[in-house]
Structures are given as C-alpha cells and as structure tokens.
Amino acid sequence: MTKIYDNLFQFTDYIQPYQLSLHQYLLLTEEPILIHTGTVRQSKAVLPKIKELLGDRTLKFIFVSHFESDECGGLSVYLKSFPDVITVCSEITARQLCGFGYTGKAIPKKNGETLIGNDFAFTCVGYPSEIHLQDGLLFMEHRSGIFFSSDLMFRFGDAHGQKMDSNWQEEVSSIGLERVASPERLSRMKAELLHFSPEFIAVGHGPCVNLQ
Numbered sequence: 001m002t003k004i005y006d007n008l009f010q011f012t013d014y015i016q017p018y019q020l021s022l023h024q025y026l027l028l029t030e031e032p033i034l035i036h037t038g039t040v041r042q043s044k045a046v047l048p049k050i051k052e053l054l055g056d057r058t059l060k061f062i063f064v065s066h067f068e069s070d071e072c073g074g075l076s077v078y079l080k081s082f083p084d085v086i087t088v089c090s091e092i093t094a095r096q097l098c099g100f101g102y103t104g105k106a107i108p109k110k111n112g113e114t115l116i117g118n119d120f121a122f123t124c125v126g127y128p129s130e131i132h133l134q135d136g137l138l139f140m141e142h143r144s145g146i147f148f149s150s151d152l153m154f155r156f157g158d159a160h161g162q163k164m165d166s167n168w169q170e171e172v173s174s175i176g177l178e179r180v181a182s183p184e185r186l187s188r189m190k191a192e193l194l195h196f197s198p199e200f201i202a203v204g205h206g207p208c209v210n211l212q
Helices: 040-054 075-081 091-099 168-173 183-193
Strands: 002-005 008-015 020-027 033-035 061-063 086-090 105-109 114-116 121-127 136-141 146-154 163-166 200-205 208-211
Touching: 002 200, 008 040, 008 200, 020 040, 040 075, 086 091, 086 121, 086 136, 091 105, 091 136, 121 183, 163 168, 168 183, 168 208
Parallel strands: 033 061, 061 086, 086 105, 146 200, 163 208
Antiparallel strands: 002 008, 008 020, 020 033, 020 200, 114 121, 121 136, 136 146, 200 208
16 A cells, blocks of 8 residues: 555555566545555455554445446445445446346446536546447546546556656557557547546556656
8 A cells, every 4th residue: 555646545456477566546635535446355454454554434335437357346235334335436437237137326427527516526538448449438537637548558567555656648649559459539538538637547567657
C-alpha cells in the first residue's frame, strides 16, 4: 500500500511471469471510492488495508472500467463488508455483472456523463475495451486532476509506488491499436481525451504518470 498522490492510495499485485503490475486505488474522499477491486484473491488481501484507511467511514463507490477479473473479480468480497456500496460502470458491464450473479447496487454510466459528490467531480469517458469494442469507462476526476486510465496507458514491470514524468499530449498520442482495435474509435477517443487537462494518471498497469 502506498499513498501515490494526494489522497489517492495504491495497492498492487505483481505477476512475475508476465512482469505485470495490477493496481487498485482508494480515493479517500468524504465518500470513499475504490477504483477496481482486483481478483478475489487480491481483494481478500487488500480489504483489511482498505478498512484501516477508512476508519469509521464506509466505502461508498466502486468504479469498474470494464468486465475483467482484475477490474471487478473481487466485487463479491467487498459487497460482504460493504453491502450498500454502489458500483459505477458502463451499461454493458452492469448487464454482465447481473448475468454473473452480482446482487449489489450499480449505476450504469455513459460517455460524457458525470458523478458529483461533496468533494469529487468525475466525468466518464467511453472506453472501447469490451468484447466487440463495446464501451467500458475511464474516469476523470476534476478537483484532484487525476485521470484513471485502466488498461489504456499500459506499461510492464514491477511498478508499485512508481511514477514517471510525461505530458498529456504525448500519453494520448502514444495509444495504439493494440489498446483500441478500431482506427475510427481510437481517433474519436483520443480527440475526447484531449479536451481534459489532468495532472496525474493513475494507471492500471505500470508506473503512474506525473504530467508536466
């Protein structure tokens, strides 16, 4: 567990054979938000640390970028400890969760929609990550300047607590077809991303990015 940026805490599981770091984040606002759960195994390991950080608060939201084991595999683990937690995800992810027996509350969001709290303001960005290029979501938090990039900005290596310097235009321009396998949708998404001016990228894999 590392405080990676302001009130943002990072949790990481490193898979040595693939040289892959899997990150989850807790944004410790008045209404605390977990970004990704990790797998069931990861969730069981991280949950005591989450509870320690929360103190007398409860987990309000879990943000899920897309339907994959390291993004939402541990939802059932968190639901047992926080039965009123609300999952924020795309419409198709919400349908998939229901089909796999998830019984918790979910708020489906679309590209461009917002979620505003007492001390956070998120814009959701459509992310063609799902099977058949159906949209998942990325999340831009405006008050802290944090962009949660999920698998979109992807680097290998043991990267817990690691940060690198870059700039937003370079990070966006370097997104290739291996991340979004449709030239048209990739171009459209890049144009949308360039409307934002984040200060920090909380990535799903690899070192986080300080933006200059």
